[in-house]
Amino acid sequence: MKKLALAVALALAAGGTLAQEKTVRISGFGAKTGPVRSFGINSEAAMLAAADLINKGGGVRLADGSKARIVVDFYDDACNAEQGISVIRRIAGTDALVAIGPTCSNVAEPLFGILQKKVDDPGDTGLQFPVFTDVAIKIGLARISEWAFRNVPNEMTMYSSLFYWLRQKYPDLKTVWGGVEEDFAHSRTTWHVVMKDRATANNFQVLGESKWLLADTNFATQVREMKKANADIIAISAHPFSMCGALKEMQRQGVKPKVLVGLTSSSSLETLQGCAKQAQGMIIPTSFAPVNKEAKFAAEQTAKFKGTADLHSMAAWENMFILKQVMESERISGDKSQIQADRRKIRDGLAKLKVTKGLLGDTKRTDDREADKPYLFVQARGNEWVVLHNPL
Amino acid sequence: MLDFLQAVSDGVLFGATYALIGIGFTLVFGVMHKINMAYAAASIGAAYSGLLLLEVMAGAPPAAVFACAFLAGGLLGWVVYLACFHFIPLSHPLATLMSTVGMLLLIDEVVVHATDGMPQNYPAMFDDVMLHAGEFTLRGDLLLVFGVCVAAMACLLALLYRTRLGLATRAVSQQPIAAQLCGIQVAQVNAITFVITGLLGGLAGAMIGASVGTLSPLLSGPLTVKGLVVTVIGGLGSIPGAIVAGLLVGGFENVFQLYRGVTERDLYVMLLLFAFLVFRPGGIFAPRGGRD
Known part of the structure; x- marks a missing residue:
């Protein structure tokens, strides 16, 4: 009987701890239906794998010194512009601090168009929500809005x-x-x-x-x-x-x-x-090949979540760690009532970045919120892509 | 001139697959006076099912994969009939039309989920054979596709005009009430029609996969449109019409592409359809109306 009481007490204590555990939400979005479904699956897997690793390492440090666990959810936009816009509005209505996505450039372009173009512009009622793109690669898209950032190769x-x-x-x-x-x-x-x-x-x-x-x-x-x-x-x-x-x-x-x-x-x-x-x-x-220890590790971790590592999904992986760094350096509160202030801190933090750490080396950030990522040339040989040349 | 002939021959050979898809649409319309929008998607789904054979028997010959797709097509045809027609009142044309649209999306999404949308390598026969006559060339695999499609059409026509089942099908097509009064099981004939068109669709899907060399869920949308265009141009309900229109659309498409480029190609195909709708709305072989 004593053992049972002890177990109940421990369970209640653990429940109490869980209930008090702070979380920060990062939402992913991309194609999980339709012909480019694999992109969404891989991005989601990379985000979950990165979040898992961060959480196992203690999570994200908040302004008050406490730690918060990262929670990831992922929305399907089916590579459709209207769905993408609807999804980002939905995400902005939740307690998500930032979104990673979308898959397709034809979604990213109109979606960035509904974000506020210039921060602090009182005449612009566009959505004030940071988006950190991992896949949509068409050149020059981030300049559409100051809330849009990309970690895609140039x-x-x-x-x-x-x-x-x-x-x-x-x-x-x-x-x-x-x-x-x-x-x-x-x-x-x-x-x-x-x-x-x-x-x-x-x-x-x-x-x-x-x-x-x-x-x-x-x-x-x-x-x-x-x-x-x-x-x-x-x-x-x-x-x-x-x-x-x-x-x-x-x-x-x-x-x-x-x-x-x-x-x-x-x-x-x-x-x-x-x-x-x-x-x-x-x-x-x-911008990705499993050529070093970090890249191989990221690919292995992503595989555990049933995803494949490629230049797109590994950008999502990198984004998660960049966001952790920004959340900590900008001292976000993690308080749901301060959500808009935290989002703004993340936007400003991302805008400040000059260099970020990538799987193949340092990525330079440009003034128009794009990335200048390290890259190499791969060649199809047999049933794999092998590194042909590293120009850097 | 050589480019023109080449474009026509390539297009006509590939048009045989459009003809098979068109036949599927037209046969169902001829018998039930309904449009099965899920037909092309089911055909592609059946072609994917053929690939399952390679999962269980690596190195299976292409002909076995095609046979597997053929049978899967028949099964899918029956499933489409049950889901979209058998339990839905046929007196509401929109209900069956929308249920087949739903089935199209469902089949597409099942394929996408099963393959993660990744293109799948599809086996082909004679894909390394190229017949040359000077600079004029003919693809061996497309000739095979053309031959298989022609043989399938011949079998279908023989079935319709030389068997009791064909007689029953034509009876239901022309006068369903009289056919029922003669003791023909209309529902059974309808179900068999779906299985037969499904078998043809499975074959068409496999032939398309073989001629492209790759399968993707991206195929079902354009093929649905092509199938409908072929059906309308050929004449709703006319099998010879679907055959001629399939080859015609294939040839025209390639010629338009040669002279006007890929971005205008489909525009001219649609203009061709529009011209038929205005000047010959019944299509090339408008079938005679029944008495019912």
Whole structure:
């Protein structure tokens, strides 16, 4: 009987401790339904894994010196702009301090548009809520709002470096032909604004481009254009499904460029699952590869939460640790009644950052709230992406 | 001129898959006067099911995967019939239409959840064969797809016009009340029609997977639209119409892409549909109306 009373007392004490335990909420959002569901799953897994690690280490230190546990929840926006806006409004209505997301640039762009453009602008009634993007990669989006921050690679820098490296390594190569998924914000911008420009800047002659759509099934005409152009380098700015379709058609028609370049987002498991054989030799610049102890550890931890480590999900992992650091340096209260003040502190803290710690090394923060992340070039070999070159 | 011929031949060969999808829409419409919006999604779902064979039997030949997709298509067709038609009053056309839209989304999302939306490598036959006539080329795998589709259509026509089941199906299609009075089990014929169209859909899904080389849930939306376009252009309820319209849409699509680019391609296909709706609303082979 005494033992039972003791157990009850201990349980009550533990319950009391739990009830008093402070928490800070970080909400994730992205695509968890639809064809890009894997991005949302991986980001969520990386966030949960990072939160688990932080909580095991004691959690986040608050202004009064107490510790708070990080709570993560994740919302599905289905890569749909209207749903994304609805989700961010919903998150802003909870006790979440900050949100990590979204997956798609076509969601990020209008979503950043509903945030307050300039802080402290009394005439702007936009949402005052910090968003720290991990995946949506279309260039220049964070400048839409001072509440928007991103930890995505700078494609302009990466492709500049890649074409420079190709120029040095293969001086005989002269010409480039593009393959572009024309109806997807990221892939379209990356070809027309980034790849084409950076190839020309490095003295390659861009002969033209073949266009297709995300859900296209027949690439015969486009690949015939490629074949006629007979370019030394073919740069494909497309996501795995249509890229695999195009690569398979290239194989059928015997199109074998000397160098094959791919889109940042395609250095993923999806490409290997869809067309590993045809993607062999493809070179892609990426901001993540499990090349060091930290990166391998992050990948292992994420796998425990049923996620895959790639350049996108590992940005979510990094964001969690950056946010922990900001919450502590800005001395947030963790008090639910002070939620808006804490959100503002997080925004200001993120804006102050000049350098953050990333899995591949230090990431420079730019004045327009973007990241200049370390990167390397990976190549498809067998059933994996292997590091081909580290330009830094 | 060579580019034109090449575009037409590629398009027509690939159009055989559109024809199979169109047949599925048109057969259900012909028999039940209902549109099954879930048809293309079920076809793609069946093609995915074919891949399950590779899970349990690594290295299974492509033909076995196609056969598995074919059978899964029949099963899915029956499930769609039960869920969207059997228990829903057929006198409310919107109810069945919306239930099939719901089924389309459901099948798509099941596939997305099962695969995390990742594209799946799909086996193909003769994908390394390319027939050359000077600079003119024909893909071996597309020729196979075309051949399989033509054979499937021939089997379907034989079933409809040479068997008692076909006779019953045509009877229900033309005069359901008279057919019922003659002792034909209308509900049973409807269910069998769904299984048959499902089998065709499974085959179409597998052929699409084989010709693209990759499967993605992204496919079902555009294929639904293409299937409906083919059905309308061919003439609602007309199987020969669906066949001709499938090949026609495939060819036109590729020619428009060649001359006007991919961003305008679908616009011209829709204009073609619009032209048919205005000048020949019954489609190429408008079926004669029944007495009921």
